[in-house]
Amino acid sequence: MEISERAAQLTPSLTLSIDSKAKAMKAEGIDVCGFGAGEPDFDTPEHIKKAAIEALETGFTKYTPSAGIPELRQAIAEKLAADNELSYRAAQIIVSNGAKHSCYNAILATCQPGDEVIIPAPYWVAMTPSTKMLIMNSPSNPTGSVYTREELQAIVDVAAEEDIYILSDEIYEKLVYDDAKHVSIGSLSNEAYDLTITVNGFSKTYAMTGWRLGYLAAPEAVAKAVDSIQSHTTSNPSSFSQYGALAALRGDQQPVADMREEFDMRRNYMFDRLSKISNVTAVKPQGAFYVLVNISQLGLTSQNFADRLLSKASVAVVPGAAFGDDRTIRLSYAASLDIIKKGLDRFQDFCRTL
Numbered sequence: 001m002e003i004s005e006r007a008a009q010l011t012p013s014l015t016l017s018i019d020s021k022a023k024a025m026k027a028e029g030i031d032v033c034g035f036g037a038g039e040p041d042f043d044t045p046e047h048i049k050k051a052a053i054e055a056l057e058t059g060f061t062k063y064t065p066s067a068g069i070p071e072l073r074q075a076i077a078e079k080l081a082a083d084n085e086l087s088y089r090a091a092q093i094i095v096s097n098g099a100k101h102s103c104y105n106a107i108l109a110t111c112q113p114g115d116e117v118i119i120p121a122p123y124w125v126a127m128t129p130s131t132k133m134l135i136m137n138s139p140s141n142p143t144g145s146v147y148t149r150e151e152l153q154a155i156v157d158v159a160a161e162e163d164i165y166i167l168s169d170e171i172y173e174k175l176v177y178d179d180a181k182h183v184s185i186g187s188l189s190n191e192a193y194d195l196t197i198t199v200n201g202f203s204k205t206y207a208m209t210g211w212r213l214g215y216l217a218a219p220e221a222v223a224k225a226v227d228s229i230q231s232h233t234t235s236n237p238s239s240f241s242q243y244g245a246l247a248a249l250r251g252d253q254q255p256v257a258d259m260r261e262e263f264d265m266r267r268n269y270m271f272d273r274l275s276k277i278s279n280v281t282a283v284k285p286q287g288a289f290y291v292l293v294n295i296s297q298l299g300l301t302s303q304n305f306a307d308r309l310l311s312k313a314s315v316a317v318v319p320g321a322a323f324g325d326d327r328t329i330r331l332s333y334a335a336s337l338d339i340i341k342k343g344l345d346r347f348q349d350f351c352r353t354l
């Protein structure tokens, strides 16, 4: 069979492939320190798991409306109003199989062949007359940077002038540190609201990566288009996952605060250690759970560095090439402090050998 041009252009996600390489080494009994993961190492809070189990036990095992169960869409609308100063009706919210799926649906619903979509992190790409959409991700993967209200306003000004849509992926919104504050770009003005599709999900905030649940909130016409696409492709997201998500939004938020605090402690530790290693530099992240480390003084491409670090020191990191920046590697601190300590000892020794 012939592979389509579209599929032939794709290579597998580099972040996921490093993670599976590290997991395979672990399965062989090798003591790997994994800094590649893009997922919280915590278990899903108990009350969320309980709600999903209850849903299974009471027979919520059938198809749901393709856009998600009404209670969850309503709870998301209330969450967006309370946390994000965003006023959406439940009809404007579509629940999907993860934030990644919501991003995919949003682009499919709004962009035509030939339209350009630009991604500003970690680099800026210039806009052209074909630019249709700007993807924003604050707090950012991989830089950990958090845009201020003023910076977001400047982006809205340009987007409004050029009539460019904004896809705002806010999946790390609850993981912000020090004085950083998460601001939803769609909340800045009516103009911003009309141009923005807000994407969020449950994976990072509630340690629910495997549940595959995310959502978007958009102008009603876009939400309707996304619902149509979804109804013909994946149908509804998993029924019992949706009941878990409902419990996540309606239930105790203390586990979210506890996880954030633990991430903050690890962030400080990791950054302090990295600051003491010669020939590498990093900017202290204000959000998410990643540190982007500049290794350009060590004379290797990011892919070579990551491969050698994994084979020689059993430390898994993601090469910056995966994010368009070959000078860097990404370290995730979604790992226990013991693993972070051990991994950074090895990382430091490895850097000395270069």
Ligand SMILES: Cc1ncc(COP(=O)(O)O)c(C=O)c1O
Pocket (backbone or CB within 6 Å): 038, 097, 098, 099, 100, 101, 137, 141, 169, 171, 200, 201, 202, 203, 209, 213, 214
């Ligand atoms: C910026 C960003 N958006 C979305 C996702 C994926 O989220 P989900 O698990 O809800 O698909 C990730 C995962 O790493 C991410 O970093």
